[in-house]
Amino acid sequence: MRVILWAMLCTFLAVTAQAQVAQLDPDASRIREGWIGGIEVTLGLSQPVPWRARVLADPPRLVLDFRNLDLGKVLPGHGRRITSIRQGTVRPGWSRMVLTLARPHIISSAEMRTGDGATVHVVLEGADEAEFAAAAARPEPPEWALPAVPPAPEVSGEGPLLVMLDPGHGGLDPGAEHGGLHEKVLTLAFANELRQVLLRDGTFRVALTREDDRFVPLETRLTLARQAGAGVFISIHADAVAEGEATGTTIYTLSDEATDRAARVLAEWHDREDIIAGVDLGGQDDSIARVLMDMARAETKPRTDRLAAALEVAVKSHRIVMHRHPRQAADFAVLKAPDMPSVLIELGFLSSQGDLAKLRDPAWRARMALAVRDGLLAWAAKDAVIRPGLRR
Numbered sequence: 001m002r003v004i005l006w007a008m009l010c011t012f013l014a015v016t017a018q019a020q021v022a023q024l025d026p027d028a029s030r031i032r033e034g035w036i037g038g039i040e041v042t043l044g045l046s047q048p049v050p051w052r053a054r055v056l057a058d059p060p061r062l063v064l065d066f067r068n069l070d071l072g073k074v075l076p077g078h079g080r081r082i083t084s085i086r087q088g089t090v091r092p093g094w095s096r097m098v099l100t101l102a103r104p105h106i107i108s109s110a111e112m113r114t115g116d117g118a119t120v121h122v123v124l125e126g127a128d129e130a131e132f133a134a135a136a137a138r139p140e141p142p143e144w145a146l147p148a149v150p151p152a153p154e155v156s157g158e159g160p161l162l163v164m165l166d167p168g169h170g171g172l173d174p175g176a177e178h179g180g181l182h183e184k185v186l187t188l189a190f191a192n193e194l195r196q197v198l199l200r201d202g203t204f205r206v207a208l209t210r211e212d213d214r215f216v217p218l219e220t221r222l223t224l225a226r227q228a229g230a231g232v233f234i235s236i237h238a239d240a241v242a243e244g245e246a247t248g249t250t251i252y253t254l255s256d257e258a259t260d261r262a263a264r265v266l267a268e269w270h271d272r273e274d275i276i277a278g279v280d281l282g283g284q285d286d287s288i289a290r291v292l293m294d295m296a297r298a299e300t301k302p303r304t305d306r307l308a309a310a311l312e313v314a315v316k317s318h319r320i321v322m323h324r325h326p327r328q329a330a331d332f333a334v335l336k337a338p339d340m341p342s343v344l345i346e347l348g349f350l351s352s353q354g355d356l357a358k359l360r361d362p363a364w365r366a367r368m369a370l371a372v373r374d375g376l377l378a379w380a381a382k383d384a385v386i387r388p389g390l391r392r
């Protein structure tokens, strides 16, 4: 009997106990693909914490959220029915484990046994499309929903133009990983370095879409930029690619049609990672809003193209090796702000040994930061002439 499709168990503890962060005990935890189609998740915790389990669609996945729990390393155990496991912070004080399922499953039981520590036990069983859709469609109770409008980002500096820096990935979305280096760590480090360089100049104010290792949905990154009144948006990445010999810096702008297959795969991967890691907030704009957005985009596009061109010139003038196609276009969700020039810089590729060494090198990153500053300065000067009223 499928009694509990959606199990939510909140163990409300004394305030003193809640302040302590519980630990996941990997030795007392296992994920098993059991008997006929079933999946069994057992997690040993050092103490009980509020938690919940639910399934979500597109792709089918089990999402486990915990309050004040340090999940530590990703558990082994994926195979035929679980195609990937990821975990990390989803917002301050909350961690999330996401198990991507090869086919639809629903929760047949979910419980936390307490005693010496606590044990979370979740059993999944195979379901047909209709059963799964019903379970996945249950609305998020308000107390569990990610805040739609996050707190305003902190803006530093005095300059006339606000630059929104967007360190790619974060929290339970680590991005690429090579040689022990996580993209989310690198992008945040570089964004902080670039902020210092930009602030020295006096032309810019600077804000970041995230200041620490947390998950920020792609749409929220745009909301933060708009909230802060950003004049330009720069997303920072250093991905890995499976095919080809991709090396060197690449500057991406938005286009419905990707420059090539690799660019399209990269954009799809980014957007899909975001959906898997978080709850798909799926902004549906009505047709009137879409027309207005298209008009704003048409006005913004030449400004974005000039920004990408200025950055390319600056990066080359700092003798930084660029990709053989230094400027590319793809359908990145994070570049879709209709009214704000937006670019995505792939600093390099973690999958390339040469690039990896450069990305680790503080001197190389300092040169890259100067290049981005120079590109922004050149663009902003020209943009202010072409578009009077920008500098108020």
Ligand SMILES: [Zn+2]
Residues within 6 Å of the ligand: 168, 169, 175, 176, 183, 237, 238, 239, 270
């Ligand atoms: Zn990335």
